[in-house]
Each structure stands twice: as structure tokens, then as C-alpha cells.
Amino acid sequence: MDEPAFVIHGVGNRDRVGFTATVTALEVTTGLTLRPVYWGDLGADDTFVDLSLPLRGGAQAELRDGGVLEDAAGTAAVLTGLMHCTQPAGWGVDLPPAVREGVHDVLGEDADQGLRTSTGDPELEQLVLDTLAELWPTTDWLSRTDDPVLLRETGRAITDALAPEPDDPYAGLRGPGQDQNKQRGVIRRRLADLDRIAGAAMQAVAGRANHALRTRLGPATTRFLGDVLVYQRHREAIQARVWDQIAAVDPLLGTGPEHRVRVAAHSLGGVIAVDMATAQQPLWISSLVTFGSQSAYFHLCDPRGGQLAPYSLNTLVSLPPSLGRWTNLWQPLDVLAFAASRVFHHEDGTPPIDIALPHTASAGMWTHSAYWDMPQVAATIADALRPTP
Incomplete structure (x- = not known):
């Protein structure tokens, strides 16, 4: 046999x-x-691991609409996206290319103007880029990210404030002879608004994701890390279990x-x-x-x-x-x-x-x-x- x-x-x-x-x-x-x-009975004890997890607004991370962040895989995807926001504020010396692309989408000669009759405004495009390059290091959140989608949409949103619909309160800020100080003021305010919104969104999502991962993946993480630590400290006992079960078949x-x-x-x-x-x-x-x-x-x-x-x-x-x-x-x-x-x-x-x-x-x-x-x-x-x- x-x-x-x-x-x-x-x-x-x-x-x-x-x-x-x-x-x-x-x-x-x-x-x-x-x-x-x-050998699992010799592994880490995770019975009371939940006592080490900080509470955030209760036992579960509730969303504003009353839902609960249940999907660990979805949460992990959110955190993967947040990894694009890990740099110190103002880390980028130059204005990111994606922001430049967003500005060009609205003001470039080849921009798709939709129903607008304009074929672009290179002078205003340069003013927007120069102003953003000057202000970019002062942002708290946008300057931390290298996510191309977020950055491009930021460039578009800021520039759209200067290319409004006719009934927009900023109407009249495009075209020759406009007050450049007013244009720069609009850019400064819009950039500050977007930076504040981005920061609030990132902090809210990160907080909920962090709590959800801790509460839902905490026990599994403890069992992995805990078993590794226990094995490092009690290697002989766990290996002895293996030897014993092999010897039970044939010494x-x-x-x-x-x-x-x-x-x-x-x-x-x-x-x-x-x-x-x-x-x-x-x-x-x-x-x-x-x-x-x-x-x-x-x-x-x-x-x-x-x-x-x-x-x-x-x-x-x-x-x-x-x-x-x-x-x-x-x-x-x-x-x-x-x-x-x-x-x-x-x-x-x-x-x-x-x-x-x-x-x-x-x-x-x-x-x-x-x-x-x-x-x-x-x-x-x-x-x-x-x-x-």
C-alpha cells in the first residue's frame, strides 16, 4: 500500500x-x-480583535443615504482609487498635463464647441494655464493627486466658468478686451471651490472605506497576520504537530x-x-x-x-x-x-x-x-x- x-x-x-x-x-x-x-488550533486568537478597532459613528459605516458599505471588494476598489492621492500638498511643481488637456478641451482651437460659434481662444487659454500654474501648489488636495480623470475634469470645470451659457452670471468674461483681473479671480475662486470639494469627498470616502475594511476584513487580517506572528514565535510547536501527524502513519x-x-x-x-x-x-x-x-x-x-x-x-x-x-x-x-x-x-x-x-x-x-x-x-x-x- x-x-x-x-x-x-x-x-x-x-x-x-x-x-x-x-x-x-x-x-x-x-x-x-x-x-x-x-494545526489551526495553535494559531492566533481573534476572539476579541474587534475591541482594537476604532469606532466611527457607530458599529457600521453608514452612508449619507442610509445605506451601508457592505461590499469589501468595492471598498478595496475605492481605496485603490484613493492611492492616487498620496502625495504631500503642492508636490507637483508643474501644472499636471491632464489639467492642461482639460483647459484645452474647452478653449483650444480644435475644441468641440458644441453649439458655440467660437473656434477657440488661445489667448484666454494661456491666461488660464498661467494662472493655474501659479495657484496649483497652493491647493491642499488637488495637488496631491495624479489621477488623470479627476485632473482633466478639474481643468474643464475651471475653464467652463469662463465659457458660460448666456444667462450665466460669469457671462462676458470671454473674448477680446475682457478684464484679466476678473478672469484670474474667477479661476482662483473656482479652483479653491473644487479643491475644497475634492478634499471633503476624499476624506469622507476614505474614512468610510477605512472603517468598513477594518470591521469586515479585520478578523481575516488578524488571522493571517496573527498566524504568521504565532508561527514565528511558536514554530517548534506547530512543526511538531506536523511531525506527529506524519509519524502517526509511519514513524x-x-x-x-x-x-x-x-x-x-x-x-x-x-x-x-x-x-x-x-x-x-x-x-x-x-x-x-x-x-x-x-x-x-x-x-x-x-x-x-x-x-x-x-x-x-x-x-x-x-x-x-x-x-x-x-x-x-x-x-x-x-x-x-x-x-x-x-x-x-x-x-x-x-x-x-x-x-x-x-x-x-x-x-x-x-x-x-x-x-x-x-x-x-x-x-x-x-x-x-x-x-x-
Whole structure:
């Protein structure tokens, strides 16, 4: 009878029964004999993590219309947009090109004037650009962003104040012989108004998004970061759990080159497996499949020790013979997944095999837990961990 391959879960798993069921389903799919290695009861305690989260206007982030910001993926998208507003005020010396484009949209010779009869106003266009270039560093919010859509619309909105409809209170500010001081005053006031509105909107959205992410993703984040911290402090206890569950099948398994073990591991489970296979007293692994894992990232940040040398420029880290063939899977939207082939190489000089998995719409934006249901993962495990004759 073939010895089973062992499956080690990653961060945030607190459901032994559920994990066992997942491995059982994977066993059916792959046709392999698999044994779950559960260590989640040794992970971080997130029972009272909500006590560390600041409250903002109550337990939930309510929108002005009474709705609630529920969609974490949408919230993440909002924060991605807000990343365009991370510079100190006045950081741009020159007026951004997108603002210039917005001004030209309204006043350029080739501008689409709609029902207007004007073919452009280059003199006024230059005055607007000069005035904005002078005032731009004084803005508190607009000068922080490099978002091209926001900047272009800002240029258009400011210039539209000088190109009004006939009944607009600013009518008469275009054309030859106009008072340039009045024109500059309009530009100054409109820029200040838009800057104030942009600031209020950015702060309101950022505050709600921050609170929503904390309250909805806080426990998951705690389990990831907490499990990493717990593993760093209690590595021996967690690795001992792995050894115990392997030894329960056969005490000789993994103890030497003649008794190698096969392993599939998710997330931090992959880090655990690589750490054990490269320790001074290693777990001898013939074939390893990791998915959504971080060994290379952690080793670059803080060398793992054992038999692994620190990474140096243009010199890959040599893996000991105790770690056999290593296949590493990663998903493009999984921010917790890292490649291995640019950091490590096997004893024979070949790198681990990195395989990028396609993103599926059903996985949504949070893909770190999606690997278990992906046919490509099961197929790779079945191929890589198939017992050799």
C-alpha cells in the first residue's frame, strides 16, 4: 500500500472538520491517498480583535443615504482609487498635463464647441494655464493627486466658468478686451471651490472605506497576520504537530532520503513545509506542491535559517537535497501569493516550478482561499504527488 501524501493548511483555518472534508474532496478529485495535517488550533486568537478597532459613528459605516458599505471588494476598489492621492500638498511643481488637456478641451482651437460659434481662444487659454500654474501648489488636495480623470475634469470645470451659457452670471468674461483681473479671480475662486470639494469627498470616502475594511476584513487580517506572528514565535510547536501527524502513519516517514514524504500545502502551510524541509534536522520531502504561499517573500525579508543561506544579488538560494521537486502555484489576484523560482534553486541547479493560475470570475476579488476548488490545483497535485513506481 502506498504511503499517503500530506496536506497542510494555511492561515485562518479554525475548522478541523471542514478542512478534513476539503482534503477528502481533494482526495476524490486527485485519486491520491491524502492525509490532512491540521494545526489551526495553535494559531492566533481573534476572539476579541474587534475591541482594537476604532469606532466611527457607530458599529457600521453608514452612508449619507442610509445605506451601508457592505461590499469589501468595492471598498478595496475605492481605496485603490484613493492611492492616487498620496502625495504631500503642492508636490507637483508643474501644472499636471491632464489639467492642461482639460483647459484645452474647452478653449483650444480644435475644441468641440458644441453649439458655440467660437473656434477657440488661445489667448484666454494661456491666461488660464498661467494662472493655474501659479495657484496649483497652493491647493491642499488637488495637488496631491495624479489621477488623470479627476485632473482633466478639474481643468474643464475651471475653464467652463469662463465659457458660460448666456444667462450665466460669469457671462462676458470671454473674448477680446475682457478684464484679466476678473478672469484670474474667477479661476482662483473656482479652483479653491473644487479643491475644497475634492478634499471633503476624499476624506469622507476614505474614512468610510477605512472603517468598513477594518470591521469586515479585520478578523481575516488578524488571522493571517496573527498566524504568521504565532508561527514565528511558536514554530517548534506547530512543526511538531506536523511531525506527529506524519509519524502517526509511519514513524520513519520523512526522517531520511530513503523515507521521503509527499506534501501539498496552502499559504503559510507552504512556509511550514519549506522551513521543515530546509531545517538542520529536515523533513525529507520527495515532492512538494505549494499554492498561495510566501516562502520566497519571507526569506527575502528575513532569512529563514536552517540550511538556507541569505539571498544575495544575482545569486539564487540553494535548496538542500532534503527538498525534492517543488511546484509552486500562484493566482494573479492573490496578494498573499509569491513566486519561488527567482529566489531558490534545487541542488541540481534547476529552479522550483512556478505556475500562474488563471483568474476565474467566480473567485471574486479575494482569491487566497479559492485554490481548493480550482481544477488546475487538483490536477497539479495529482501529477506532482503521484507515487513513483
